[in-house]
Each structure stands twice: as C-alpha cells, then as structure tokens.
Amino acid sequence: MATIVLNWELGAALGHVARYLPIALQLRERGHRPVLVLRDISRAEAVLGPYRIEFLQAPVWLTPVFxxxxxxxxTETLYRFGFLHPEGLLAMAMAWRGLWELLQPQLLVFDMAPTALLAARGLGIPRLLLGNSFAVPPRVRPLPRYRWWTSGAGEQARLAETDERSTRNCNTVLQRLGAPLIRQVADLFEAEATYICARPPLDVYGVRQDGEYLGPINSLNMGADPLWPLGDGARVFAYLKSDYKHLEPLLNAIAKSRARYLIYAAGLPEQVRKRHESEHVTFSAIPLRMREVVKQCTAIICHAGGMTDIALDHGKPLLLLPMQMEQTMTSHRVEVLGAGVLLPIEGNPAVLPRLIKRLLEDGHLAARAEAYSRQWPSTDQTPAVARVVDRCETLLKHADLAAET
Known part of the structure; x- marks a missing residue:
C-alpha cells in the first residue's frame, strides 16, 4: 500500500475536490491510502465524509498583496500568493515539506498547487500534475497572456521582466532548500506525468499539440436529484455564487422569464431566497446530482467554472457570468464555439433579460452546443479516472525499481 497525497492550493469552491474524489476512491480500491490536502476544508466533510476519505488543511497564503x-x-497571479518575495515563499515551501514529512507519501499529485510543486523539487518523490487547462499552463517563456482575444501591444517587456523576477525568487528558495533550480517559471510545472482535464476546444490557452487531454473529471453523481418547478416551460439550471455582484439583477431577470428555473447558490441568504422564490423559480439548499441535472435541463446559467464542461459535454447552451480571469478566458472560448453568451465582468447587468431570452430562443446556440457534444459521444469519465490511477501505479513501480538499484 502506498500513501498518495493529492494537493490543492489555489482556487475556490468544490471543483478541485470533485475532481480528486473519484481518483481517490479508485486509488483506495486498488489498496492505496489517498490523503487530500485542501485549500478549503469548509465543506470537505460534507463531500468526503460519506466516503471516509482522509483530508487535511493545506498551507495557504493569507497576506493580501496591494x-x-x-x-x-x-506568473503575475502568483505574485498575489507569495511569489513576490522569497522570504514568504520559503516559509510556504517549508510548510508543504513539513506536512509531507508527517504523511510520508510515495507519490504526490498536484491540482492548482504551484507552491507545492516548487516545494516538491528535489525530494525524489514522483509527481503527477493534473487540472483544468488554466491550472496546467503551456511550458513556454514567458507564460501566455490571459487576454488572448486582445492585441496585447506593449506587454511583452513586462511579461519578460515578470518571468525573470519570479524565476530569481523561486531560485532563492530552491537554493535554501538544496533543490534543483529552474530556468523559467514554466519549469515549476515539471512532473513525471501531466494531464489536462479538459477538451481541446475549451483549453483557455488554445489547443496544444503536445497536451495530454483527459477530458473533464468531476463527481457527477454527488448530491441530490433535481426537483423542478411544475409546468410546461423550458427547464434552466443556474449554478450561482451568492456573492456575484449582479445577483439581484440576475434573479430579477429570471423572475420575468417564462422558463422554469432550478437554482443552486451556496450560502445564499434566506431573505434573498424568499424574495425570489416563486411558482417557476426553485432554490436548492444542497448540491445537486449533475448527471441528472444536465439530462433534464434545456440550458444552463453559471460562472464559467467546471459546470461549463459538464454543460457542453451534454449539449446544453450556456449563459456565462464570469467573476474572475480564468472564467473570463473560458467564456471567450465558449463564445468562439458559438455555444453560449456572456456578460463580462465589467458588463452592464441591464442586458441580462436580453441574454436570457437569447439563451432560450436562439436555436444557433443550442445547435452549436449539440454539435460540440457530438464530438465527444461518451461522457463516461471512468476511463479518464482509470488512466490517472494507472499512471500513479506506474510511477510507484518505477520509483520502487529505482530504489532497488
């Protein structure tokens, strides 16, 4: 039996935990001990507790950077999480190493965990990197621009300087740790195996010829079965954040629509729910079984996170409401596909009723979403999970052989 530690450092919500859960379950079925080290454990017991999966709190950067x-x-995003100054970065790396020293893993898995990847250099423990396309950037110098849909004129000098400074900071830490240095920020993402949990058309950085695409890995059966409002209107599922800045205008626009809505928004205040609930608008207080939701709905409203992959894999058009850059990049990829519409972060919420109307009535959006789903006729994620677990066991065997020689 091997102890395999699955690490998550940056990001929010349940997407990373939902990706790790089926992998951890299959690792355990094969006789291993999976331990999840998570950025946010606030809902970990609710998700992992029924399966008796071990989890611990990850080291996280708490100091705001102004x-x-x-x-x-x-690279510039990493500045906000400890990479701006080597002293704090060293402390984070040492915390990761101290945690692993307690757990004694034979294999490390990383999903959106750049400081953990830095800390793992030179330990001699096999590394498997996976995540959505944003979490696994291309190995180029400098790392690609976020806003690929704009010209980016005049930005190259700044990107080059940022890469050089971040590389120096990382190498200061690595020297203190006695670990191999890096030549560029992209070297942080070195691993013995790397998988992109996305479809090529939704790669936020563009299709990579050398990318190993697994497709999405989610926990589609986690949660309760959906209960829709009664009636004959189209069924629309909305997966929302309760802190979305345009939540009130959105719910007002939904109230004026003739469709039937099932809404999940974690942490939604009770008074908000009561104000907007009606005969054709229902709120769920608990996560829902996505496999059933996507089978039953006509369209989906979300913030362009992991729900986007699930929706398009099942041929559902989208209204996307990005709240940060990764979601914005995904939204523009969906827009290029013609399978959805979006309200940009800086967009005017007054257009939401028009966007909802288009989501429900524009046949081109539905047709493009269905065409996308036909490219990937199987939505069974079991082979992707098995591929990851098989590779974990291969890495463990190679490590055992190396130790014997």
Whole structure:
C-alpha cells in the first residue's frame, strides 16, 4: 500500500475536490491510502465524509498583496500568493515539506498547487500534475497572456521582466532548500506525468499539440436529484455564487422569464431566497446530482467554472457570468464555439433579460452546443479516472525499481 497525497492550493469552491474524489476512491480500491490536502476544508466533510476519505488543511497564503496592476498572465497571479518575495515563499515551501514529512507519501499529485510543486523539487518523490487547462499552463517563456482575444501591444517587456523576477525568487528558495533550480517559471510545472482535464476546444490557452487531454473529471453523481418547478416551460439550471455582484439583477431577470428555473447558490441568504422564490423559480439548499441535472435541463446559467464542461459535454447552451480571469478566458472560448453568451465582468447587468431570452430562443446556440457534444459521444469519465490511477501505479513501480538499484 502506498500513501498518495493529492494537493490543492489555489482556487475556490468544490471543483478541485470533485475532481480528486473519484481518483481517490479508485486509488483506495486498488489498496492505496489517498490523503487530500485542501485549500478549503469548509465543506470537505460534507463531500468526503460519506466516503471516509482522509483530508487535511493545506498551507495557504493569507497576506493580501496591494499595489499590483491587473494580472497579465499566471506568473503575475502568483505574485498575489507569495511569489513576490522569497522570504514568504520559503516559509510556504517549508510548510508543504513539513506536512509531507508527517504523511510520508510515495507519490504526490498536484491540482492548482504551484507552491507545492516548487516545494516538491528535489525530494525524489514522483509527481503527477493534473487540472483544468488554466491550472496546467503551456511550458513556454514567458507564460501566455490571459487576454488572448486582445492585441496585447506593449506587454511583452513586462511579461519578460515578470518571468525573470519570479524565476530569481523561486531560485532563492530552491537554493535554501538544496533543490534543483529552474530556468523559467514554466519549469515549476515539471512532473513525471501531466494531464489536462479538459477538451481541446475549451483549453483557455488554445489547443496544444503536445497536451495530454483527459477530458473533464468531476463527481457527477454527488448530491441530490433535481426537483423542478411544475409546468410546461423550458427547464434552466443556474449554478450561482451568492456573492456575484449582479445577483439581484440576475434573479430579477429570471423572475420575468417564462422558463422554469432550478437554482443552486451556496450560502445564499434566506431573505434573498424568499424574495425570489416563486411558482417557476426553485432554490436548492444542497448540491445537486449533475448527471441528472444536465439530462433534464434545456440550458444552463453559471460562472464559467467546471459546470461549463459538464454543460457542453451534454449539449446544453450556456449563459456565462464570469467573476474572475480564468472564467473570463473560458467564456471567450465558449463564445468562439458559438455555444453560449456572456456578460463580462465589467458588463452592464441591464442586458441580462436580453441574454436570457437569447439563451432560450436562439436555436444557433443550442445547435452549436449539440454539435460540440457530438464530438465527444461518451461522457463516461471512468476511463479518464482509470488512466490517472494507472499512471500513479506506474510511477510507484518505477520509483520502487529505482530504489532497488
């Protein structure tokens, strides 16, 4: 039996836990001990407790960083999580190493965990990197710009300087740790195996010829079965954040629509729910079984996170409401596909009724979403999970052989 630690450091909500859960379950079925080290454990017991999966709190960067311009790429985003100054970065790396020292893993898995990847250099423990396309950036210098749909004129010098400074900071830490240095920020993402949990057309950085695409891995059967409002209107599922800045205008627009809505918004205040619930608008207080939701609905409203992959795999058009850059990048990929509409972060919420009307009535959106789903006729994620677990066991065997020689 091997101890395999699955690490998550950056991001929010349940997407990373939902990706790790089926992998952890299959690892355990094969006789291993999976331990999840998670950025956010606030809902971990609700998700993992029924399966008796071990989990621990990850080291996280808590100090706000002020005075930075909007991020141009992933390297600049890392500035906000400890990579701006080597002293704090060293402390984070040492915390990761201290945690692993307690767990004694034979294999490390990483999903959106750049500081953990830095800390793992030189330990001699096999590494498997996976995640959505944003979490696994291309191995280029500098890392790609976020806003690929704009010209980016005049940004290259800044991107080059950022890469050089971040590389110096990382190498200062690596020298203190006695670990191999990096030549560029992209080297942080070195691993013995790397998988992109996405379809090529939704890769936020563009299709990669050398990318190993697994397709999405989610926990589609986690949650309760959907209960829709009665009636004959189209069924629309909305997966929302309760802190979305345009939540009230959105719910007002939904109230004026003739469709039937089932809404899941974690942490939604009771007074908000009561104000907007009606004969054709129902709120769920608990997560729903996505496999059934996507079978039964006509369209989906969400913030362009993991729900996007699920929707398009099942041929459902989307209204996307991005709240941050990764979601914005995904939204523009969906827009290029012609399978959805979006309200940008800086967009005017007054257009929401028009966007909802188009979502429900524009046959081209539905047709493009259905065409996308036909490219991937199987939505069974079992082979993708098995491929990851098989590779984990291969890495463990190679490590055992190396230790014997």
């Amino acid at each position: 005075g930075l311009p909007p991020d141009l790429n992933f």
